[in-house]
Amino acid sequence: MHEMGLMDAMMRMVKRICEEENLTRVDKIVLEVGELSGIELPYLHDGFDAVVHGTEWEETTLEVETVPGVLHCNDCDIDFPLKNQELFCPECFGKNLSIKEGRDMVLKSIEGD
Numbered sequence: 001m002h003e004m005g006l007m008d009a010m011m012r013m014v015k016r017i018c019e020e021e022n023l024t025r026v027d028k029i030v031l032e033v034g035e036l037s038g039i040e041l042p043y044l045h046d047g048f049d050a051v052v053h054g055t056e057w058e059e060t061t062l063e064v065e066t067v068p069g070v071l072h073c074n075d076c077d078i079d080f081p082l083k084n085q086e087l088f089c090p091e092c093f094g095k096n097l098s099i100k101e102g103r104d105m106v107l108k109s110i111e112g113d
């Protein structure tokens, strides 16, 4: 599961932000996770728990906001929302698609003091 590696990288980013902002405590971390990122949310939470276990972030809450997936058909030149994980165009039923939105995991905000 690569979610644990992602969490590890994210916590390193959090640590750097804490140093920059002089935060001694982090109450909440808010992440935006795209529907098309391939990230499994239960694994993400498990990865987070594993990474923060025994650290100063053990009490930190992880909040995840899902970003809806938007696809683009390269043949019809239209954008359409992802529905039921169906990866084909609703107009031509083709699979010549690009991902417009929902591919990334973004650290949205950190709450603490």
Ligand SMILES: [Zn+2]
Pocket: 073, 074, 075, 076, 077, 089, 090, 091, 092, 093, 094
């Ligand atoms: Zn199409």
